[in-house]
Amino acid sequence: xxxxxxxxxxxxxxxxxxxxxxxxxxxxxxxxxxxxxxxxxxxxxxxxxxxxxxxxxxxxxxxxxxxxxxxxxxxxxxxxxxxxxxxxxxxxxxxxxxxxxxxxxxxxxxxxxxxxxxxxxxxxxxxxxxxxxxxxxxxxxxxxxxxxxxxxxxx
Numbered sequence: 001x002x003x004x005x006x007x008x009x010x011x012x013x014x015x016x017x018x019x020x021x022x023x024x025x026x027x028x029x030x031x032x033x034x035x036x037x038x039x040x041x042x043x044x045x046x047x048x049x050x051x052x053x054x055x056x057x058x059x060x061x062x063x064x065x066x067x068x069x070x071x072x073x074x075x076x077x078x079x080x081x082x083x084x085x086x087x088x089x090x091x092x093x094x095x096x097x098x099x100x101x102x103x104x105x106x107x108x109x110x111x112x113x114x115x116x117x118x119x120x121x122x123x124x125x126x127x128x129x130x131x132x133x134x135x136x137x138x139x140x141x142x143x144x145x146x147x148x149x150x151x152x153x154x155x
Contacts, residue, residue: 046128
């Protein structure tokens with residue numbers, strides 16, 4: 001699946017001034033928690049969108065919406081949250097996202113293959129990010145505020 005858009009938060013200068021009072025390790029932990037929360041908002045919005053569309057994904061053990069996950073990790077010292085379909089469990093996510101052209105599906109117990117008519121693209125990840133961007137940003141700012149206050153009280 002192609003890389004999607006990103007989200008940049010502006011207007012966080014007051015948080016930066018407060019965070020300078022904290023050790024670098026705690027700063028990273030605070031920011032990671034906030035980014036994780038923003039990613040969860042995008043994940044939930046995307047799941048809701050996919051579930052509402054009721055995509056028949058033909059999954060024997062779950063649906064596409066259940067496989068949309070968010071992972072936060074440190075990349076070169078910067079916390080990054082990635083939201084997407086877990087490819088190891090969902091091999092059709094890219095087909096739903098980009099659509100398919102008409103094709104044949106071989107079936108072992110049939111003499112002739114099934115003719116699939118193809119499907120329209122449904123860029124669920126892009127739509128999920130666009131729909132949840134504002135809420136994710138506000139949740140991130142709220143989590144930053146709460147975590148910074150909590151850490152400053154400990155000092």
